[in-house]
Amino acid sequence: MSALAQQTSPSRVRGAIESVDAETLTVKSRSGEDVKLTMTGDIRVLGIVKIALSDIKVGSFIGSTTVPGQDGGDDAVEVHVFPEDMRGTGEGSRPYDLKPNSTMTNATVAQTVAGNDGHTLTIKYKDGEKKVMVGPDTPVVTYVPAGKSDLKPGAKVIAFMKKLPDGSFETNRVSVGRDGLTPPM
Structure with a gap:
């Protein structure tokens, strides 16, 4: 089991967006793991x-x-x-x-x-x-206003995530660095 999977929830993943589609955000964590996050319907995206x-x-x-x-x-x-x-x-x-x-x-x-x-x-x-x-x-x-359109491959993020009973992760809040900024928190 990965160190990420052993963490208690809720927790955070910091890294760069690898890919994004309508429902899933894939983040390459600072430790090099690919973390797939299902975005909730009420996701809040904040710019940094x-x-x-x-x-x-x-x-x-x-x-x-x-x-x-x-x-x-x-x-x-x-x-x-x-x-x-x-x-x-x-x-x-x-x-x-x-x-x-x-x-x-x-x-x-x-x-x-x-x-x-x-x-x-x-x-x-x-x-x-x-x-x-x-x-x-x-x-x-x-923080500045942002939206799902700001979630693009290469953007640096900190995503707050929760582990679901099936072992997958979901997020309802993502902070994304603007202009190449890595969110420092």
Whole structure:
């Protein structure tokens, strides 16, 4: 059994689209596996584009993958800004599968402080708060409207998937990088 098949559901597959038809999306995962996903009738496709760190304001609702930093804080691996209609999505902090020891925190920016080596964001969620260091090379992205027509061979995606009782996988949400961008989350 592949490592992918052993994962608990729901989970994610990150990679490049190999092929797409009316109902099936085939993704070549980062580990090299071909993953076939049945797209649900209510699939939500979101585009991902780069933005500037300065676009993050107090009150922005963000998600950030972090790893433990040397100073005891958290260092951002990536930051994504949710549009207002996605405010509250997955609010909180939990282990994440992007990197070893990584955490995903979705929260509201309470404070942003510029420093010599980046920005420190204080983010607050219902059960706590974190200080996140965002370095100058940390990818910062946001979501833009997209549709199934954006799902093309070669596009980089992160697809949220669920394993069905028959062993197949389905997806109802795919984030696709625009202009060759690989979604960093």
